Structure formats: structure tokens, C-alpha cells
Amino acid sequence: MPATIVWLLLCFIATAIGTWLSIRYALHRRLLDQPGARRSHQIATPRGGGIAIVATLLLASLFLLWSGTGPRTTFASFALGLLLVAGVGWWDDHQPLSPRLRLAVQGAAAALLAWGFHADGGSSWQALVAFSSVLVLVNVWNFMDGINGLAVSQAGLVALAFVGFAPDGWSWLALALVAACCGFLPFNFPHARIFLGDVGSGGLGFVLAALLASTAAADRLDWWLLFLPLAAFLVDAGFTLLCRILRGVKWWEPHVEHAYQRAAQANGHSRVTLGYGAFTLLGLTFTLLSRWAIMPYIPLLALALLGGGVFGWLRLRKGVRCFGKE
Template identity: 30%
Template sequence: MREYAVVLCVAAIVSYFATPAVRWASIKLGAMTAVRDRDVHSIPIPRLGGVGVYIGMLAAMLVAHQLPGLQQTFVGSSETTAVIVAGGLICLLGALDDRFDLDPFTKLAGQIACAGVLVLMGVQLAFIFIPASDLGTVSLDPNTSFLLTTLITVAAVNAMNFIDGLDGLLTGVAIIAAIAFFIYSYQFSREGYGDVFSAPTLMTAVLAGACIGFLPHNFNPARIFLGDSGSMLIGLVLAAAAVSTTGHADPQSFSSAASAIPLFMPLLLPIAVLAIPLADMTLAVVRRARERRSPFSPDKMHLHHRLLEIGHTQRRAVLIMYFWSALLAFAGVGAAIGQGPLVLSISAALVVIAIILSVVPRARRRRRDGSKRPA
């Protein structure tokens, strides 16, 4: 655990001090977010923040390579190297979009290419456990593995991109998701399903640290945005961690659905951890399809926009989204590694609190409007 704490701190410190330089470069290069109708900021903001996050991650990975325990993650497999290379490529793709506003199809093609690099370098979903069926563990052929892993990665990349709409929102959600997945992956290894020093645990520790270092620059009022360089990088790393954790389990060690929970939880857990971004992306795609618009066409109907319409301030809307993300993420982790009934009871109580916090401004407004009506 000490080595993970070291790399997390290195990522945070380097990201924190690198971001001002990235902000300066972003201004010089003209990579600025213009003020649009759907945005909540009133002045142009630099948007190459993902480069600062990647620099922090890269520095932490270099330190990890020198530590006796974490060095095993580089020697034993190519997954860590795959994340460094594919992460760098998708960060570069995002940086080009931040500067030149690439069209959606060019960006999608680039995402698929970066996901392909990730898969070809070793991050692959080799098998799937299907509970409550006679199939049990299904081994995937190389073509199916490639397609499914690529699909998971591209979906995560775009889910992160869709939620990036308020100061500090995506950065905080990424920290929550990375910490939740780190806890699960670390516990997964400690219980005998892999080595404590593993690629997915390192990935998430480094990502959490880099985002922690970036958040002070990004929280409202933001001085720099993550941009596509950051949102796509975060999505790729989280997808890689999910797929890699699944690959570290031995399918022969599970004889029943109950004993195989650790095997299929790595695929279910990201749904809990990323429930808010995935729900937002799904609703946006359905909404735009009904209106016969491109799924990539922007609008002002995302979940965070609706919280603003209810009456929340930008900071309060972000904190509420943090609360929902943490609730779902850690409920999923708790269900996977703890006692289900206890986790369910606590989660149910917190859901009630989250709902109340979310709708309080609307209730106050209705009560105020009602009191103003003439008798």
C-alpha cells in the first residue's frame, strides 16, 4: 500500500505543478473554449488540461517502474505499457480536438484506433462469465475479444466526454471512480485472485492522483478545463482497468455463480462506478435520436444542466453529482467485497438523502410561488 501511496502523491504533485504551464501553452496555442449557448462559463477558458493530467500520470508511472513491488506490473505483463502508449495517443487526439475542433466522425475514428492500440498491446477481455446459465465461462476468440474490448473502451471514453459540462465535475467523478475501482481491485488481489501489485490497481491509483492534483485548477471558478484530451484519457484508463481486472482472474477457480462474483464484478462494477456518465450519455443519445439529430450534436439537456434549471448553483450541482457518483460507486464496491444487506440498507438511506438534496431548490421555489399567489 505504501508504494501505491507514493505513486498517487507523485501523480498529484506533478499534475498540480504542470497544469499552470499547460494552461499557459493552451493560451499561446489558442486552445480555448469559446462561450456557447449551452455553456455555463462567461469567458473563454483554456482547455488542454488533460495534458497536465497525463504528465502527472506519466511521472508516477516512471516512479512506479523504480519501486520494487510495482516494478512487477511492467515485467509481468504489457498492460501498464499499453495504457501509457494508448493513453498518450488518445490524449494527443483530444489535444488536437481541443485546438482544431475535429469533426465527430474523425474523433470517433481516432478513438477506435487508440482503443485498438490498447487491445493489440495486451489489454483484452479474454473471457466472460455468464451467471445462471449452463455456459459458465465463455472464452472469447481473438476477433470477438478485440471488438468487445474496443466497444467497452470507446463507450467509456464517450461517457466521460458527455459528463464534462461544469467546472470540476468530470475531474471529481473521475477521482471517485478511480478510488472506488482501486479499492475493489486491491481487495480483489488480496483475496487471492491475483497479485497485489497489479496493472489495474496501479492504473487507478495513478489516475486518482493526477486528477486530485488537477482539481484545484479546475474547480469552480475553473482556470482550465480538462478538454477532450482529459475526458477521453480518463475514459480509456478506467476501461483498461475494468478489462485488466477481469483478465487477472482464473476462470477455472470458480464453480458456481456465487463463487464467481469476483469474475463478473469487474464488468458490472464499472456500470455502478460510471452510472451517472453512462446514464447521461444514454439519455442524450436517445433524446437526439428522437429529434433526428446526430448523437454527437450538443445541447443543454444533460443531467448537470437540469440541476442548474432546478435552481442549484454550479458548485452545488457539482457536489450533488459527486454525491450520486460516490453513492453508486461505493455501493457497488461494498456489494462486491462486503455484506450485501448492510450495504443495501445504507445505500437506500443515502439515496433518500440524495433525492432530497437534488430537489430542494424546486420544492422551495414552488412553495415560494404558492405563497405569492393572491388569495
């Protein structure tokens, strides 16, 4: 394997160059997200820049597969699954697809990844974690990709947790994700020159799901601690989705009811992205501390963190109904 610094630099540079090229492509093809009542931006902005992150991670996974770093069948199924999720997202960025078709492709990718883990000796529980994590995180990252820098910075921070705990080649893939997010971030924050698009948000969710499934079965820490760095997105996306379902609205349609969207309307994109980053960094710190001698206090800290997240969600969404028909 290459030295860590070389690996990080290669992934960073590849993503930065790819993002620059994707801006030129999006402008040429007129792939623009227009502002509107259900959007959080004010000017037309190119989309689909996440293709650069996906391409970098595909190349990284193929190199790991070629070098024999990590389980071969799982890495092969991961690469194919990422191609499926990113491919349907790339198609949707060019020509909107039906939610059912996107979900069907995501389900196929989830099943492929689950099979890969099981074929390489993983338990049925690990395969189930892989399948369900893909369906959840791909859509969570899509729902939460609505303001400058939020989805990509959260993915980079969450990946840091997997760097220290993921087994075999998965830790190298986590490093590649961190570097790729850093390579994309200057183009997306504080002012967005391009958005991730469905290709990027779906791709990030898929990679994080694979890292979660690989690490949860590694017995290097209590599996539930892996959800602490994910808490900000899971709380906001999960509770907002539940509210929309309870109200009987079309929950899959674009909207501005997430806590981060309402906070951005009042405080601007940068403050909200940094605030979510600070919350996730706290969850990441608790996860890392679990490796040392403070184990008796970690469950209490985790409950406090989750309680704070739910309280913040309620405060930010004050005035938005969760019950009754529209």
C-alpha cells in the same frame, strides 16, 4: 514499488505543476472556450489542461512497465492507446477535427488495448470489454465535461473503486489517477481557471476503460458492481443521447440538454458537481460493501440507486422532448 504516500504525492505534484504550466500555454496560444448558447460557462476560459493528467498517467504507466509491475504487453498497449486518444484530443483542442476522424482514432486505441489484454492471456470476453469500454467511456466523459469540476471529480471517485479491486499494477495506476485528479481539481473547481479539454476528457475515459476491463476479469467481485460508481454519468449521457437520436438531431454536436447542464443553469456549477459526487460516492460505497457480508442486499441497493438516478434524470430534464422531429 514506492510507498503509497510517495506515489500519491509525486502524481499530485506532477499534475498540479503541469496544470499551472498548461494555463500559461493556453493563454499564450489563445486556446479559449468562449461562452455561448451551447455552453454552460459565462466567461472565456483556457482549455486543454487535461494534458497534465495525461502526462502524469503516461509517466506512471511507463514506470510500472519498467518496474515489471503488471503485464508488460498490456501496459505497453495501454500507454500507446492513451497517447492516441489524448493526441487526437489535443489536436482537436487546437483545431477542431471531424467526429469521424476522432472516432476512428478512438477505435484504433480501443483495438490496441483489447489486443494487449488478449496477448497477455486475457479472454476474448475481457478483450471485448476493453474495446467497448474505451468507445463508451471516452465519449461519455467528453459529453459530460461541461461544468466546473464535474468530469475530473467523477473520474477520481470512480478510480477509488478500482484501487481496492484492480489486479497487479492496475491498482497503482488507479491510485495515480486519484492523485492526478486531486492535483487538477483546484484549478477547475469551484471556479475554473482552465478546462480539461478533449485531451483530458478523452484521456480520463480511456484510463477508466482500461481499469474497468482489468478489474472485470479479476474475479474479485461481481463484474456488474463496477458500473455502480459509473451510474451517474452513464445514466445522464446514455439517456440524453438516446433522446437526441430519437428526435433525429445531430447527437454529436454541443448542446445543453444533459441533466447536469439543466441543473447547473438553475442551481450553479458547484451544487451540481457536489450532488453528482454524493450520488457516485453512494454507488462507490455499495461496491465496496459487496466485499463483506451484506451480499443479499447489494442487488436491491443497486436497483434503488439506478432507479433514483433515472428518476432524477427525468425530473431535471422535465420539458425536454425525447420524441418527434426538431
